Amino acid sequence: GAAKTVPPIILGHEFSGIISETGKDAKSVKVGDRVCVDPNDMCGKCYYCRIGRKHFCENMIGIGTTINGGFAQYCKVSEKQVYKISDGISFEEAAMGEPVSCCLHGMDLAGVKAGDTVMIIGGGAIGQIMLQLAKISGASTIILIEPVKWKRELGYKLGADIAIDPIGENVEDKLRELEIEHIDVAIECVGLKNTMEDAIKYVSRGGTVMMFGLTDPECTIPLKPFDI
Ligand SMILES: [Zn+2]
Structure with a gap:
């Protein structure tokens, strides 16, 4: 970012x-x-x-x-x-008061509610905070997408149900294997073009995408208005 x-x-x-x-x-x-x-x-x-x-x-x-x-x-x-x-x-x-406050505001806007399946893309400090807030908000399934092993392990400790390595594993295959068909809220916590696109790709129809990561100001992503 x-x-x-x-x-x-x-x-x-x-x-x-x-x-x-x-x-x-x-x-x-x-x-x-x-x-x-x-x-x-x-x-x-x-x-x-x-x-x-x-x-x-x-x-x-x-x-x-x-x-x-x-x-x-x-x-x-x-x-x-x-x-x-x-x-x-x-x-x-x-x-941590400042980052947690930012995440709380994002959470309020994303409207995570009891029973939701939430995908967190990126397991850095912000992703790990979001993960805990999603848990507190009542999300029943929390999926963390994170390539670094120790961050996936930390995610499990903090409440993730599933942590997927997007480099070593095929995320879509993994979700299918786990019979996860719907993502209600996808929260992008990286700030890269690819991960922004992934958040839109993985969220279900009518779901919510929260673009929390700070991208480069010049970053653009293709979007199909029909999909929105
Ligand atoms: Zn002012």
């Missing part, structure tokens, strides 16, 4: 830490507070912000993408972008 980041910028948009200094007007946090960060700082003034679709903000500041982020000892963020975390949450867990 790709995201527009022009060097030199300190990357890191999924992070947490301890407040070491506050601005004079900061009220909601104090030095020593443990916090995680929402890296997407929306303007609150553009058309999209005003209609409640802030993720389309035309003036978004991205901490770790358009301004310096979390791969550093210190990082300056505005007060409204930090969320206090309880002592029971580790910094590692808190840093």
Whole structure:
């Protein structure tokens, strides 16, 4: 995938830490507070912000993408972008707040419901989060498509019912062999042309495809309007 980041910028948009200094007007946090960060700082003034679709903000500041982020000892963020975390949450867990939030939004849009068969394409961090959320949402069969063995094994541990290696195995043959005829929701978590096409190919009639992976901005895929 790709995201527009022009060097030199300190990357890191999924992070947490301890407040070491506050601005004079900061009220909601104090030095020593443990916090995680929402890296997407929306303007609150553009058309999209005003209609409640802030993720389309035309003036978004991205901490770790358009301004310096979390791969550093210190990082300056505005007060409204930090969320206090309880002592029971580790910094590692808190840093996952951002990707889990993104996945939750995707899940809400995909509408996974009890009894669904869900296919997750890609077993990276996002795919593994999606897999767990699909499980919590009540999916009865979760299929993970992932070429790397340890990621397939992790998928099984986290709730996948079937993990298929798309390089070593023929996915369609495998699904037929397992008598899986319908995929209600296909979630693409890779961001490549082929895997985007696969998500559309494997989902059943009337099913839902969630294109979650970030493709290269120039990537295009052929689509038959008749199929939609
Ligand atoms: Zn805006």
